[in-house]
Amino acid sequence: MSALAAEGAMLHTADVTPLNAAANAQLIARLERLPITPRLTLLRVIVGIATFFDAYTVLAIAFAMPQLVSEWALTPAEVGAIISAGYVGQLLGAVLFGSLAEKIGRLRTLFITIALFVSMDAACLFAWSGVSMIAFRFLQGIGTGGEVPVASAYISEFIGAEKRGRFFLLYEVIFPIGLMFAGTAGYFLVPLYGWKMMFVVGLIPSMLTIPLRWFMPESPRWLASKGRIVEANAVVKILEDSATARGVTLKSPVARTVDLNAKVSSDWRELFSGIYLKRTLTIWGLSLCVYMINNGLVTWLPTLYSQLFQLPLKTSLAYGWITSAVGVIASIICALLIDKVGRKAWYASAFLAAIVPLLALCWLGATSATEVLIFATAAYAILQTVAFSLYLYSAELYPTRLRAVGVGFGSAWLRAGSSMGPMIVGSIVAGPGIRYVFAAFAATALIGGLVTLRSAIETKGKSLEELSP
Structure with missing residues (x-):
């Protein structure tokens, strides 16, 4: 065994020591000064492909539902149960895979989740009743629920503080784009080929992401947190070489002072103690509120247009697509501005602003499809800027040892809200x-x-290690 391999094996099995903590601090300093390079962008694109079809899978059922209601004679309660089943599974998957990612790594866990949600997408093609669709959607939800929080932890751990918000959210904006694509596919495919075509399209990620797996390194922050300093340094060296090959002169890394008493082991119970208790409860509350509203709206709107307002199928699907498209535009605006505005100010303003169109619909009575299209789309688009960026915010609230499990637990409440909204x-x-x-x-x-306003903290412009000791 070579000296390098022996050192790697030793660091893989050894506990993190003060010496390793110092090496970790130096590694973080090197990461923080890196520019956005094509190599980093490639990582964002590869993970984004999986996240795109995760989002597509989440909403595909909404655009299949108008036909399923007629074909299977579904009641409103059964429609709500089918839509919600996926979110219940996502709740379980978020907790399960968030914890697993702390143990076996971000990358390995990510591809387990992708394999699960793709295989269950195929199973949905063979659903024969509301009950069978509920079962398949639940199992599929376990995979989709695990993919996004683990991917969020993975992407956030490559980026320095100054560019983190914009870089991460330009990745995360792929989620609402995936929702919009579901609407586009529904509009053009369902009337011609039937509801099953929505799930056929969802099989694409298995053909795209598996070969691209070999271009992705493990998170250097996670490797370093496990004492695997040699492997972490190798990943950072690749990223540095990618920058210098483009003529970029890197600044000298400035390492933070090492806290020799800092915790290094992962224990999920830490989410509910010290400074993390308030952060955990805050992200849970925000996730529950925003996803209860947005998923209640976006998953039901095509069916409401079709069943309540008696619009033609293609018109119902087109109206649903408009809502998703406006949400994408709002998300892109948020991605470009949130590093300047800040997370807390943006979220507070969005929640309070969304009250206006929602109350307008209540006051007007929501008596026409046009009223619902205008005001529900406005509320959805405003709140979508919160919904799609909460993974950024939750990843910023926890240290590396807790990040995946913390984001996973927060995502569980996100999924709980998503499940409650349609019901x-x-x-x-x-x-x-x-x-x-x-x-x-x-x-x-x-x-x-x-x-x-009461509980959120501001995270813009601070490194992950500054925010979470």
């Missing part, structure tokens, strides 16, 4: 009426705004 819409539409859906969502947005 709330279904029960209220079947009972008091559609206008009260928007009153309930306005109250939820108010709660989200108050939680942000």
Whole structure:
């Protein structure tokens, strides 16, 4: 065995020592001064492909649903259960795979999740009833629920503080683009080929991401946190070489002072102690509020247009696509500006601003498809800037030893909100009426705004290690 391999094996199995902590600090300093290079952009693109189809898979059922309602004679409660089943599975997957990523690494866990949600996408093609679709969507949700939080931790750990928000959110904007693509596919494919075509398209990531796996290194921050300093240094060296090959002169790394008493082991219970307790409860509250509203809206709108307002199928799907497209535009604006505005100010403003169109729909009675299209789209687009960027924010709130599991737990509440939203819409539409859906969502947005103002911390311009000792 070579000296380098022996050292790597020793560091792989050894506990992190003060000496390794100093080496870790130097490695972080080298990462923080790196520019955005084609190599980093390639990582963002590869992970983005998986995230794109994760988002597509989440919303594909909404555009298949108008046909399924007729084919299987589904009730509003059954529609809500089918939509929500995926989110319940996502809740479980977020917790399960977030914890697994702390143990076996971001990269290996990421590809387990992709294999799971792609295989269950294929299974959905053979669903024969509402019950079978609920089962397949639940299992598929376990995979999709694990992919995004692990991918978020992975991407955030390559980027320095100054560019983190913009770089990460230009990756994360692929999620609402995936939602919009689901609407496009639904509009053109479902009327011609039927609902199963939505799931055929979802099989594409298996053909794209598996070969690209070999271009992706493991997170150097995760490697260093496990004492695998030699491997972490090798990854950072590749990134440095990518920058210098383009003629970039790198600044000398400035390492932070090493805290020899800092914790190095991962223990999920730390999420509920010290400074992390308030952060954990805050991200849970924000996730629950924003996803309850947005997924309640976007997954139900095509069915509402078709069943409640009696619009033609293609018109219903086109209206749903418009909502998703406006959400993408709002997300891109957020990605470009959030490093300047800051996370807390943006979130508080978005929650409070979304109350206006939601209350307008309640007051007007939501009596026409046009009213719903205009005001529901406005509320969705405003809140989508919060929804798609919460993975950035939650990744910033935790240290490397807790990042994947912390983001995973937060994502579980995100999925809980996603599951509750469609069921709330279904029960209220079947009972008091559609206008009260928007009153309930306005109250939820108010709660989200108050939680942000009271409990959220600002993270812009600070390294991950500064934010989380």
